[in-house]
Amino acid sequence: MAGVGKQLLLHNLRPVRPCPGKSAWLDAAVPGPYTTMRTIDGTRIVEFQTHVDRIAQTTRTLAEDIATGRDPKHRVPLASHLVDTLTDQGAVRQLVLEHARQALQHFHGPCDTSQAVPDTRLTVLVNWEADAESDKHMATAYNVDVFVEALPPRPSQPVSVMLRRQPDSMTTKEGKDSKWISQRKYLEAEKGECNEVVLVRDSGACVEGTQTNFFALQRQTLLTAPDQEVLPGTIRKLALAGAQALDVALAMQSPNLQAISTWTSAFLSSTSRLVLPINKVIFVSSHMRRPLIPAMIMLTGANDRRGVWPMEKQIVVHPEVQAAFPELQLQDIYQFDVDPSIERLDKWVQQHLRDTAESVSLEPLS
Incomplete structure (x- = not known):
């Protein structure tokens, strides 16, 4: 199974082309809860539930900081029903799993079970912005970005x-x-x-x-x-x-x-x-x-x-x-x-x- 490219960005399940570099993407994106995962054997995510818990916990903390005016980035609040979704471990698990699956499918391309699947590193970012058309002071939707790249080699000694x-x-x-x-x-x-x-x-x-x-x-x-x-x-x-x-x-x-x-x-x-x-x-x-x-x-x-x-x-x-x-x-x-x-x-x-x-x-x- 050959990788389509060395880097891939999915925004709400759709590939972004041309794909920006990782730093450029993160600099431009509205900050939010994120986590970086790695695969083993190409299609298995290490400690997947830990990453799910991290997204849910970070969303909970961020929502509280925004509500109490402690957010240094002064982000807009997310609608309460969406906060409920993004702090529910079951819902977040399904959300991250679907976006990671789609990202890996796009990254690796057509399946060929006779070839080994290379390991990758996936960064998942959840964020939101004010809805310009309905409520400028409240976000009524959220975004999910997944950036996939080949897993970099471990640094060589000396470190x-x-x-x-x-x-x-x-x-x-x-x-x-x-x-x-x-x-x-x-x-x-x-x-x-x-x-x-x-x-x-x-x-x-x-x-x-x-x-x-x-x-x-x-x-x-x-x-x-x-x-x-x-x-x-x-x-x-x-x-x-x-x-x-x-x-x-x-x-x-x-x-x-x-x-x-x-x-x-x-x-x-x-x-x-x-x-x-x-x-x-x-x-x-x-x-x-x-x-x-x-x-x-x-x-x-x-x-x-x-x-x-x-x-x-x-x-x-x-x-x-x-x-x-x-x-x-x-x-x-x-x-x-x-x-x-x-x-x-x-x-x-x-x-x-x-x-x-x-x-x-x-x-x-x-």
Whole structure:
């Protein structure tokens, strides 16, 4: 089964041609509840019910924010009967399933059961606007967009992340509102070669990435932020299950940079990255309201630890770092290797993806 194209956008079940790039589509679209899913074996969506729950919960939170005047985007309210529909898990399940099925059918084209179906990444966005003809202050209909693309390859090693202060306005723990996509751009603007930006609180707690969950192994205990403080990703859910299955000690608390000397490994989890070990970490003190703790970078290829944690007054800038990030001020250098327990966890997650995947029919379109 060959894909018709590398990208496809469906708006209310109709293909948009020419297909805009993903960034252009999200920039132009009215923000709303969204989720990003991945397939396994081409036609099975991993943790499908979790994505359904996410759309319903985000809609509920957004509707409450709009009603109470707390929505920073000042979006119009959605008619109450439509809010009821988009917060009902059964209705949302059927809605997302139908739109995902149509999107995959269009993306893959005519079925050929003799060929493997390539895996894809689907971003589903639900939004609404005021009805210009009837009520300019109320939305009486909603839209569903699905953007389909080939699942990108996992980043190759070495993998680096940048640590930045968490914005005060960040509220992803209550669901995924696509307004966050535009808000996170300034965080990612200077990440250079880094794969992700991990957000840090003033206390030094490393909470989550802009598109990922974050874990650190500290004295052989796996640490990650508790459910109520982050958006619990689908792969994070699998990673936690894998840690229990593999008897890896687990504590639901954010890794703290002040204990960096006791970390033995760290990784990201996300739809496309799965469990992705981290080789480099860059902490950026610029653009902070106040310094938290010294900046640092972890470099691969060195056999010794450099610097002493913390180094409050000393600035150490490695030539490699200075060349890659000339505008940044870095204040410490550390290194650690990927722990074998993280490698085992990654393999476990990959093996168990299929256990959580739900089939989506690819019967020919009528």
